[in-house]
Amino acid sequence: MLIPIIALILGLVVLIWSADRFIDGASGVASHLGMPPLLIGIVIVGFGTSAPELVVSALAALQHNPGLALGNAFGSNIANIALILATTTVIIPITVQSSILRKELPLLTGATLLSAILIWDLEISFVDGLIMLVALVGVMTWTTLESMKNEGDALAEEFTEELNEKKTSLGLSIFWLVFGLAALVGSSKSMVWGATEIALSLGVSEFVIGLTIVAVGTSLPELASSITAAKKGEHDIVVGNIIGSNLFNTLAVVGLAAVIRPFNPEANILSRDLPVTAGLTLALFFVCYRRGGAGKITRLEGSLLLLSYLGYYAWIFLSER
Numbered sequence: 001m002l003i004p005i006i007a008l009i010l011g012l013v014v015l016i017w018s019a020d021r022f023i024d025g026a027s028g029v030a031s032h033l034g035m036p037p038l039l040i041g042i043v044i045v046g047f048g049t050s051a052p053e054l055v056v057s058a059l060a061a062l063q064h065n066p067g068l069a070l071g072n073a074f075g076s077n078i079a080n081i082a083l084i085l086a087t088t089t090v091i092i093p094i095t096v097q098s099s100i101l102r103k104e105l106p107l108l109t110g111a112t113l114l115s116a117i118l119i120w121d122l123e124i125s126f127v128d129g130l131i132m133l134v135a136l137v138g139v140m141t142w143t144t145l146e147s148m149k150n151e152g153d154a155l156a157e158e159f160t161e162e163l164n165e166k167k168t169s170l171g172l173s174i175f176w177l178v179f180g181l182a183a184l185v186g187s188s189k190s191m192v193w194g195a196t197e198i199a200l201s202l203g204v205s206e207f208v209i210g211l212t213i214v215a216v217g218t219s220l221p222e223l224a225s226s227i228t229a230a231k232k233g234e235h236d237i238v239v240g241n242i243i244g245s246n247l248f249n250t251l252a253v254v255g256l257a258a259v260i261r262p263f264n265p266e267a268n269i270l271s272r273d274l275p276v277t278a279g280l281t282l283a284l285f286f287v288c289y290r291r292g293g294a295g296k297i298t299r300l301e302g303s304l305l306l307l308s309y310l311g312y313y314a315w316i317f318l319s320e321r
Helices: 002-032 037-048 051-062 066-091 099-119 126-149 154-165 170-202 206-231 235-260 268-293 299-319
Strands: 094-096 295-297
Touching: 002 051, 002 170, 002 206, 051 066, 051 170, 051 206, 051 235, 066 094, 066 170, 066 206, 066 235, 066 268, 066 299, 094 235, 099 126, 099 235, 099 268, 126 235, 170 206, 206 235, 206 268, 206 299, 235 268, 268 295, 268 299
Parallel strands: none
Antiparallel strands: 094 295
């Protein structure tokens, strides 16, 4: 099993690195083509932060491993809230005040509810996948229009500042776009193969490997960026990244996998993973909406989220024995 473990770890390292290069290249090309910085931030950067999950899940579906794709999506959502956001909050308590975030949180709650309805019959069909992708297009369109009305919002300012700091030539941008995408695909193949072989060796399902090892790995890039943003006082950016990533995972990652190859998820998703995902989303919703729409996520709450994540892993272990 040594070779699959090496393939998984090496694939993860290259995946994280190539995702950053892909985002830089795509942002640079879009900027040279005259795309407004705000739209680049929402569409390009927003897509790029979930590129690892998307590419891994698409390749998993193409290689007849859709369970890995679904586990990656739900596992990443759980890790984003109960591991990434929680760890960041334990280090630096986060205050949420942005009006856009208050509007996007109901969208995430709605997307979670939609996915639960579509998965409830334990069959994710081609039509289900299309519904999710259409919903994603609607969400991104609405978010873009709302952001353009609120150009003074912290999210808009942050995207614009980041783009101005990373200006590169058109040729170099195209190089990183193409090379980054190629490296994304190659590293994802390595990860999917390694994860599949490990699952077979341990006698567990690919869905569980997706929920745990692959999900944590593809979510790790968010941890460093979240802590950095929190240290700068850009608290809305931290929560905004989590909400955007979870929206994308719920609608795009699962939707694309279903369109590529419809599948039947494991029954455990209804009794274990969906309730945990929904519970964490509602907890985030409650924290950010209290006190008249401005909430502070304290160190205590972050610690409780981390404990819930450890409990979730224990639950997985016990239910798979």
